[in-house]
Amino acid sequence: MKRNTRxxxxxxxxxxxxxxxxxxxxxxxxxxESGAPRGSIYYHFPNGKExxxxxxxxxxxxxxxxxIRQELGKKEDALSAIQLFIMDSVKRFEADKYFSGVPIAxxxxxxxxxxxxxxxCCHEAFEEWSGEFTSKIISNGFKHEEAERLGKWIxxxxxxxxxxxxxxxxGEPLRNAAEMLPVVFKKTENVRK
Amino acid sequence: MKRNTRxxxxxxxxxxxxxxxxxxxxxxxxxxESGAPRGSIYYHFPNGKExxxxxxxxxxxxxxxxxIRQELGKKEDALSAIQLFIMDSVKRFEADKYFSGVPIAxxxxxxxxxxxxxxxCCHEAFEEWSGEFTSKIISNGFKHEEAERLGKWIxxxxxxxxxxxxxxxxGEPLRNAAEMLPVVFKKTENVRK
Numbered sequence: 001m002k003r004n005t006r007x008x009x010x011x012x013x014x015x016x017x018x019x020x021x022x023x024x025x026x027x028x029x030x031x032x033e034s035g036a037p038r039g040s041i042y043y044h045f046p047n048g049k050e051x052x053x054x055x056x057x058x059x060x061x062x063x064x065x066x067x068i069r070q071e072l073g074k075k076e077d078a079l080s081a082i083q084l085f086i087m088d089s090v091k092r093f094e095a096d097k098y099f100s101g102v103p104i105a106x107x108x109x110x111x112x113x114x115x116x117x118x119x120x121c122c123h124e125a126f127e128e129w130s131g132e133f134t135s136k137i138i139s140n141g142f143k144h145e146e147a148e149r150l151g152k153w154i155x156x157x158x159x160x161x162x163x164x165x166x167x168x169x170x171g172e173p174l175r176n177a178a179e180m181l182p183v184v185f186k187k188t189e190n191v192r193k
Numbered sequence: 194m195k196r197n198t199r200x201x202x203x204x205x206x207x208x209x210x211x212x213x214x215x216x217x218x219x220x221x222x223x224x225x226e227s228g229a230p231r232g233s234i235y236y237h238f239p240n241g242k243e244x245x246x247x248x249x250x251x252x253x254x255x256x257x258x259x260x261i262r263q264e265l266g267k268k269e270d271a272l273s274a275i276q277l278f279i280m281d282s283v284k285r286f287e288a289d290k291y292f293s294g295v296p297i298a299x300x301x302x303x304x305x306x307x308x309x310x311x312x313x314c315c316h317e318a319f320e321e322w323s324g325e326f327t328s329k330i331i332s333n334g335f336k337h338e339e340a341e342r343l344g345k346w347i348x349x350x351x352x353x354x355x356x357x358x359x360x361x362x363x364g365e366p367l368r369n370a371a372e373m374l375p376v377v378f379k380k381t382e383n384v385r386k
Contacts, residue, residue: 021302022217023217024215025216104360105298108356109356109359110299114212126357153369156350156353158353159356159357161353163298163352164348166305167301167315168316176342184376
């Protein structure tokens with residue numbers, strides 16, 4: 001099977017950005033890691049590193065969206081499904097302390113003042129992941145507006161819990177987040193349709 | 194007044210890491226930004242960039258701890274005090290889209306797999322900030338264990354909300370987080386002493 005150079009470049013960049021951040025990742029590193037010739041990088045990404053990073057964010061976004069959708073499909077009940085998603089994330093996290101793709105949260109913090117294009121890409125990823133939670137909550141009969149607020153809040157809480165878990169070196173902050181969910185769901189049930 | 198070179202180096206590093214991340218910040222940048230001679234950097238920080246970054250994290254930790262303590266002192270009631278802290282953070286954020294010091298969350302994501310020393314420093318900062326929330330909650334008569342769980346969760350939720358706010362370019366995720374707090378406090382009240 002023919003190797004897809006463009007994909008190789010994107011994946012190599014995602015991996016490098018995970019290890020060294022956006023500013024720590026140079027075009028030379030990308031060439032070395034991907035094995036792609038310099039010319040093909042300029043061919044596929046005429047706008048350079050920022051453009052490759054955008055694609056790496058999109059790749060990560062799609063990958064994580066599929067994962068969320070797949071996990072949330074495992075249970076009918078939105079609360080149980082989201083808790084399961086978080087607890088499965090804990091398992092993956094504790095198995096190898098690793099999550100694949102660009103750490104979107106890190107990229108936001110690194111580039112929020114320097115690249116509107118990347119910031120917008122990261123915001124789109126958060127919106128898409130929040131949207132998965134929101135849809136699941138709506139499918140359980142919650143009002144659209146409340147479900148959207150809750151979906152966004154859940155995504156944001158998970159981002160924070162992941163960072164605390166990374167700093168702590170164990171999954172406790174994620175478990176803590178999963179345990180807080182029923183309280184918030186119970187309250188929001190009052191505004192079900 | 195004599196300038197304190199060591200402090201200049203630490204502050205310059207905090208500022209650089211905010212703009213370019215840990216891996217994007219080189220010793221040459223630190224020399225240029227701080228105005229300190231190369232020799233004095235090696236004199237004050239014989240272990241190089243990692244050691245300066247540690248001090249920059251500690252400086253940020255202390256700065257943010259003071260801010261949290263000051264804000265939480267404004268109201269007796271823990272829930273109102275923490276909500277006020279978050280809403281005041283929104284005001285500062287929306288005024289200049291800026292928060293001072295090292296973005297600890299970014300540093301965690303950048304260095305969690307490469308520097309145990311820095312990861313531990315970042316964890317200590319999170320622990321100290323969580324501890325401020327915990328103490329305030331305990332002062333309102335909550336049981337120690339529940340207060341600690343809630344304090345850690347609040348810090349982690351604020352970290353996540355800050356990142357979402359940075360990506361979105363406005364404070365809505367932080368306001369959303371502040372609005373969710375009463376629900377969780379109400380539930381936790383059941384286990385007051």
